[in-house]
Amino acid sequence: MFWESVIIAFEGLKANKLRSILTMLGIIIGVAAVVAIVSLGNGVKNQIEDSIAGLGSNLLIVTPGSVSPTGVRVVAGSITSLTYKDSQAVAREIEGISYVAPSASGSFQIVYGNQNWTTTVEGVTPEYMFVRNYSLSEGVFISNQDNITRAKVAVIGQTIAENLFGDVDPVGKTIRIKNSPFRVVGVLSEKGQSGGGQDQDDIIFVPLFTAQERMLGITHIRRINIQVTDANKMTQVQNDIGTLLRSRHKIKSDMPDDFTVRNLSAVMETAANTTSALTLLLGVIASISLLVGGIGIMNIMLVSVTERTREIGTRKALGATYNNILLQFLIESIVIGITGGVMGVIVGIFGSYGISYFAGWNTVVSIPSVVIAMSFSVAIGLIFGIYPARKAALLQPTEALRYE
Secondary structure (H helix, E strand, O other): OHHHHHHHHHHHHHHOHHHHHHHHHHHHHHHHHHHHHHHHHHHHHHHHHHHHHHHOOOEEEEEEOOEOOOOOEOOOOOOOOOEHHHHHHHHHHOOOEEEEEEEEEEEEEEEEOOEEEEEEEEEEOOOHHHHOOOOEEEEOOOOHHHHHOOOOEEEEOHHHHHHHHOOOOOOOOEEEEOOEEEEEEEEEOOOOEOOOOOEOOOEEEEEHHHHHHHHHOOOEOOEEEEEEOOHHHHHHHHHHHHHHHHHHOOOOOOOOOOEEEEEHHHHHHHHHHHHHHHHHHHHHHHHHHHHHHHHHHHHHHHHHHHHOHHHHHHHHHOOOOHHHHHHHHHHHHHHHHHHHHHHHHHHHHHHHHHHHHHHOOOOOOOHHHHHHHHHHHHHHHHHHHHHHHHHHHOOOHHHHHHOO
8 A cells, every 4th residue: 555655646746747846846945955055064164174274283373462352453563572582481381382383474575587476475493384284395494503594595385386486496496585585495285275265385484583684674473383282281281371471571460461372273163163053054044945845745735635536535435544545645745755855955966066166165065964954855745745635534435526
């Protein structure tokens, strides 16, 4: 009886193709929208996590300037509260730290031959490469000796290498930064774009002391990049750094910090939670069309009951029970929900890949989202099919047979 009802349901769908497609359209759109939106949300979440992880694992960044109680940050560019000695003190006195890498940066025009390019030049120490997860495709990185001697050497990113040198090997060549000659000693491996869309390969590294004294004309630093040994110690190390710097800067207890310690793990967690919440909200909004599809199913099933009143009377007269009729119409309703759900999943998956291909956005199709969307489509078919099925099952044989 069960499989016979399934066959009858499919025959009914084939007999009224246009009506069946229009009935399933709400389910198809709803399921496709849920799958596509959740895939897009997962893609954005993964991109944010990869972007922040690409900056460095277990990373704390100390910058000058504080955050006011209103959440507005004091402009850091004009504040000189951090020094190289602060970074040394952090490395020396705080436990649970792998590397400490002070840095200072500015924007300069770079010239090689008849080519020029404007980019960020960052003064760093050797530890910077490990803290910020950089690697070399060729050559060497900045050394301690380069810093001590204020050497005019540079390590360039892939974007610089492509735009200034083309097919020429940059290592050993001389570029001019602020009209001063710098010898290229290394080329960074490609890192791609950050989560904010910034080109992480459009950068040049030079020795920190060289940048401070010969390019920027400053004695302070603009960041202290810190890698913590254990992710579970991030908060403790962050607090210890705050206590140490307040002591070094002689900040009174009733005064705010003149620096900010950012925990990128906390930033990543906050960003991931925000993305998940937004994805859930959009998924719920998209699922409203599933309810619309359910109303369509109920409507068409009521029409079907009306059209087949004499058939129902005949079956009851031949011995069909209440449960037989109820089961038949419930199965027909569920078949519509399942068929619409399957088609919706297919449309949603192709839609996700279409978004990724044409818009360039990262999408990740997850099995749970597909299962949940399919479960909803089946549930919608079942719930909205109960009333029409019950109405059909309650028809009296004599009245049904007399129906015109």
